[in-house]
Amino acid sequence: MRRSLFVSILHDIQQVNEYFIQTRDAIGAPRLSGVQKMTAALRILQYGVLADAVDKYIRIGESTTIATLNFFTRSIVATYEAVYLRSPNEVDVARLLQEREQRGFLGMLGSLDCMHWCWDKCPSAQAGAYTGHYHKPTVVLEAVVTYDLWIWHAFFGMPGSLNDITVLDKSPLFSKLTRGRAPAANCIINNYEYTIGYYLADGIYPRWATIVKTISQPQGAKR
Template identity: 55%
Template sequence: MADRNLFNDYFAENPRSNEVMFRRRIRMSRGLFSRIADAVKNHGRYFTQRVDGLGRIGLSTNQNITAAMRILAYGTPADAADEYIKIGELNTIQCLQRFSRDIVEVFAERYLRSPTPTNIDRLLLIGEKRGFIGMLGSLGCMHWRWKNCPTACAGQYAGRSGSPTIILKSVADYDLWIWHAFFGMPGSNNDINVLEESNLFSNLVQGITPPANYFIGGKRVPSRILLSRCISGTCLAEATVA
C-alpha cells in the first residue's frame, strides 16, 4: 500500500503531485531522480524489489531511494520515513549508507573528480563570456552543526557560533557541478587553516594540476589554478599567471 501511494503521488504517468511539488519534496527534478534510481538499481541487488522467504514483497526501489533522498535533502531523522514511506529506522539508516556508497561507485569516475583539461577550457570560456576572465568556479565554506559531538571534542570544534560544527569546503562551477569538496575540519578553524589542509592547493604545489589557458587582450596566457581573492567570505578560484 505504501509503495502504491508513493507511486501514485510522484511516479505515475499522471501523478497527484506536479513537477514543482516533486522538486520541493526531493530537491531535484523527477527525471534526475529516475536516472539516479535506475543507475543505483542496476548497480546491485539491494535496491531491487525482492520477495523474502515467507513470500512477502519487499521494499521497492522508489521507497528506498526516496527515504535516502529526503534525509540527504532535508536532514530529517531516520524514523520519520516510517510515517509515509513505511520504512523502519534501522532499514532507513542502512538504506542511506548503501545509497551513499553506490552513488560513489556508480558516478565517481564521471562526476566526483577534478576537472580535466577539457573541462577547464570549457569553464574558462564560460567565465569569460560572463565577464570573469580566468574564473573556474566559486569556492566557499559552510559549517555543519555536529549535534552529537563528544564533550571532549566540543571545545576544538566550536567556533564563533558557540556550537560544535564541521566545515565543508567546495568549489562549484556556474551550473553547480561541484568538482572539489573537502569535509571534516573543526569549525573553530579559519579560512586559511582550511585551505592549508585541503588538497586543492597541495596538488598545485606538487605540479600535478592540469594546465589551463585563457586570453587577455588577445594574448594566450598559460596558467595554473590559484586562489585569487575572498569577497564577503566567498573565495573565487581563478586561473592566474603561473
C-alpha cells in the first residue's frame, strides 16, 4: 500500500473513531499510535497472521490487536459504506448500461464470477471443508466489477469446497431483484424491451433470465 493511501485512510477513520488517535497515559507517556494500530489490523487482514504474532513487529499485545481489528473493520464500513460498499442505485445502473452499450453489450450490468483465495493459515480442523479442486484450503470471492475497478458487489468467505452455483445461492446479489426492489434496467434488444439487466457468466451458472452464458461452439444461426 502506498504511503499516501495509508495516511489518507488513517485520517478518515480517525474522524469517526477516536480509538485511532494517539493519546497519553496517566504519567504523560504516549500510548499506541494510530499507525501502529492500523498496521496491526492490515497485517492480519492481508497475511492472515495470528493476533499474537504482530507483537514482535509492532509491539502490540494480543488482546489489543483483536480490539484494534474489530474497531478498524467497523470504522472502514462506517467511513466508506455510503460511497464504496453499496449496491448500484438508479443513477449508477443508468451509467453502467450506457457504458456497456458503447462497448456493444446492451443491457449488461457486469461480469459475474468467483475466484479462490489461498488460506495459508487455515486451521487443520477446517482444512477439509475449505479444500476443493485446488487441493488446498481456499476462500471464495464472488464479485462484480466495472471496467474502472468499482467493486459494487463482493461476497467473500465461502469455503473453497463449494462451487460457483452454491456460492451464488448463498449470495445476496439477487436479493433485491427477487423482492422486486432492484433499480430498473430498461433496454431494447432485437426490438424487444427488457426491464432487467443481465450478467455475463461462464457455463456453470444456471439458465436464469438475468444471466447470459457464452456459447463455446455455436452451430447455426439460432444457436
